[in-house]
Amino acid sequence: MRVNFTVNGRPQEADDVWEGESLLYVLRERMGLPGSKNACEQGECGSCTVRLDGVPVCSCLVAAGQVEGREVVTVEGLADYAKHREDAHPGGGCASGACGTTLDAAKRWQSKPTDGQAGEAAELSPIQQAFIDAGAVQCGFCTPGLLVAADELLENTPSPSDQDIREALSGNLCRCTGYEKILDAVRLAAARQEEAVQS
């Protein structure tokens, strides 16, 4: 079966997709986007978290055929996605990136794909930078899912409480860090975001 959908702002087509295939498999194996990690394949670990029409979901539990015509943002597109949000909605956010933006902003969003493989030389989103600065990355396997989940939290809850952070990340397992540095990273990104809004 053929599936057409938008990934990180670019229309994509996947051919010969098996009917029982997950969105995660299509992203990793057919589109060369290995950022979303394949760990549990049962929605327990959150490593494969992506935004589907703006909503964080486990891509391992979305059937590929269900994303026909829809918009997906993966960790590879997170920096561009955050940039678009900053340009089009300073201090706030839109759900899908498919909002009423200016033509100019829309063009910039569409026409600046990241490398797609490892994101070399690509700009980082604020949450990615905060993870680095706070030392929240150890083995890195859970990091992409955490980044996508944390970015969505900061989009909808600009000044999250610790409880908000814990709840937003409760579907993402990390076996290295003990979570403390990850919580620090989200607090750091939130603080920087607040500073940016105030200045």
Place this chain on the structure above:
Amino acid sequence: MDFLRPASWEEALAAKAEHPTAVPIAGGTDVMVEINFDHRRPEYLLDLNRIDELTEWEVGQESVRLGASVPYSAIMENLRTELPGLALASHTVASPQIRNRGGVGGNLGTASPAGDAHPALLAAGAEVEAESVRGTRLIPIDAFYTGVKRNALEPDELIRAVHIKKADGPQQYSKVGTRNAMVIAVCAFGLALHPETRTVRTGIGSAAPTPVRAKEAEAFLNAALDEGGFWESGKIITPAIAKQFAALASGACNPIDDVRGTAKYRRHAVGIMARRTLGWTWEQYRGAGRTLEGAA
């Protein structure tokens, strides 16, 4: 395998009539796990994501008609007043990612005894709106669960919505698990006070082959509250009544030993949850305002 993508509810019903073995997929949080692990290879997958009305709800005079695919996150956010028990139960489902996809229709379709929504539906009172090309029928929730992962649906039927009685009093939900997030219930208990009819209803999860009500416990409590004039006076329920209610709730279980817990533990825990949820709701009823105590 074939992937059926109906664009409308009518098309979905027609597809289900033509292919009764088709497995409906909405949030995918149950179905995709089975496919990923090779536990299930359905002939047809019937995608319900393109049918918008399944994600809508209507608040009526008596009840809420909740579309089968309304995600748990939307229930938590929008229906806390009308459906407090279900909103609390929704909050205990897995993780934000799962709550963004999963809904009550899937819980009912899977009909696992451990489904988080069931005790809340049983306690509130609900009817499942099942539809096929032959027509629509409302199945009382008490008659819906027919066995372990079995329900009263005919092969050509799909769940369109569930009609849940709007709360006329406090409702609570309690769930036992090893941690707060990402946990299948070891056992769960829902309790709803219905001051208008002066009755109490309950629901037990994961402690019998199907979700069940603790009917003897309800009957005992209803009689005791009535005889003691508790509804009028709003006085504290005596410990002896609460204790007997808990014991009867425990007795309503028919659990098994499994990896998540022993039958003995489940019976014990259900009794504890019954007593606690009764205490919490009764405090709310008396106006002491311990509103969200027990929210997981």
